[in-house]
Every structure is written in structure tokens, then in C-alpha cells.
Amino acid sequence: MQHNEKADSPQLYSWEASSEKDTIGFAEALAKLAVPGTVLAVDGDLGAGKTRFAQAFAAAIGVRGIVNSPTYTIIKEYEGEHLPFYHMDVYRLTLPEADELGLDEYFHSEGVTLVEWASLIEPILPQERMSIQIVTTGPDSRRIICQPMGQPYESWCRQLEMLEKVDEGEKPTV
Template identity: 40%
Template sequence: MKFLTQNAIETEKFGRVVGQLVQPGSLILLNGDLGAGKTTFTKGLAQSLGIERAIKSPTFTLIREYRQGRLPLFHMDLYRLEHSSADDLGLEEYFDSAGVCVVEWSQFGEDVLPADRLVIDIQRDLPGFAADTRQFTLRAAGSKSQQLLEKITTAWSDQ
């Protein structure tokens, strides 16, 4: 599935749509360069989970935990693991929990990520489009994430 958002407000709205559909144990991998909108998307997702705390990029903390919503949200940024391993961090505890895991820069933790996942690639700087336009490409691996993708496709097309 591919689609465009025209600005940060629409990117956040898309996050809210996804957040309404996630289930305990959902794993979402966000790929995109700096400034692509990964944290903006996560803000929307957190809003739909009922999380009222400000959502900040976990770049310097590795993991930010938000436990007060409909489901716990574990927002991870694995960028700092570029030259090391995620093996000893205990991330499996988060992935095996009843929460939702959103992982930025997931390529640096591939060795510990579960196979069932929803991958969202966010591209900016699209030729012929305004600077705030983002292209989202979604793909699923695993049956749970495939069902989530189908629900997202239906819900977003109804917007």
C-alpha cells in the first residue's frame, strides 16, 4: 500500500488511524531519513491510544515508555546501535509484551526483531511535490501484521 500525506497534520492523522487498529503485541517499524516524519506519525498513534504525555524522539534514550493509554507504547530508536548489537538490551521483553512497539532505525536491531511486523517506509523530498509531502509505503510480514495492514488500508481509504 502506498499513499501520500500533504503535511504534518495529515501524517499525525495517519498515525491516529493506525493507533486505533493496533493490538497488543503489534510491531511497527518506521524507516525514513532524518525529518521524514517518524516521530510525527508516532505522536498521532499515541494520541489514539489515549496517551497524553508529549511524545519525543527516543534518539538519546533508546526507548521511551508510555504506559497510561489503552495499550502501552514502547517507542524505540535504534540509530545509536549502528556499530553495536541489540542482543544484550533485553528488547525481547518489549516485543513479547502486551504493548505496541514502534521502532525507528530498525535495521540496526534486525537480529532481535520478531518476524511478524508492519513496515512503514516514509519518503520525503519527492520530485514535483511540496516540501511537507510524504509518501508512505506499507508492507506486512506475518499473519497478524497482514491483518493489520488490511484494516489500515480500509480505514485510510474511508478518510
């Protein structure tokens, strides 16, 4: 029975980042694969590095200037050299509020959408996305766990040579 459950749910992949530089490197590598309509659903505890990950990703797609957390503005739009970047922080939203704001329009746009605290709006996230959980493993080290939802994201995990993960204990929440 456990084997069938695993077959029905997307495979988990992990990336060990021993430093902030490694986390930035992962974000940059992922950004190279981004295409219009990419959705990254990012979760992690306070201080895990969600915004730092977003900043590194944005810089890698050519966003100039400062990218900071849209905690109070909910969403910030940036023009990148390669793609527009839509950075959301839905921590302060309820699901009905998020739905009312029409956030889903960004998910089907010509840019890349990165949603911090994405598990809070899981029902309105697109079916195809990359769910990312950033887990603090030390002062500067992180484990980045990805759950690709859809074939393009699955192939990205393989291209990035991420380790297939069996332990369900740290499964992304979205």
C-alpha cells in the same frame, strides 16, 4: 522468475499523505488497529517524520503528555489509555548492543512497540511486524510504504484501504 520472487515476499502497500495532517491521520487510523504485541518498524531519512508519526500514534492510543525521540535514552515507556507504548530509537546502537539490551522483550509484551531506525536491528525484530518506510515527497507531503509481515498486519493494510504497491524501488528496509 520475477513473479515467484514477488509471491515469496510480502506485498507492499502505500499511503499518500499530502500534509502533516494526513500523516497524523494515518498514524491515528493505524493506532485504532493496534493490539498487545504490535510491532511497528519505522524507517526514513532524517526529517522524514518518524518521530512525528510516533507522537501521533501514541496520542491515538491515549498517551498523555509529550512524546519525544528517545535518541539518547534508546527507549521510553509510556502508559496509554488503551495500551502501553514503547518508543525506541536505535540509531546509535549496534546490533550486538541492541541484542544485549534485551529489546526483544518489548516485542512480546502487552504493549505496542514502535522502533525508529528499525533496519539497524532487523535480525532481532520479530518475524511478524509492520515495516514502515516514510519517504519525503515534498515540504509537507510523504509517501508511507508499509510491508506487512504476518496476516494481522496484512489485513490492517486492507482495512486502511492502502494502495497495493508494485514498485520495489522504495521497499521498506526491514
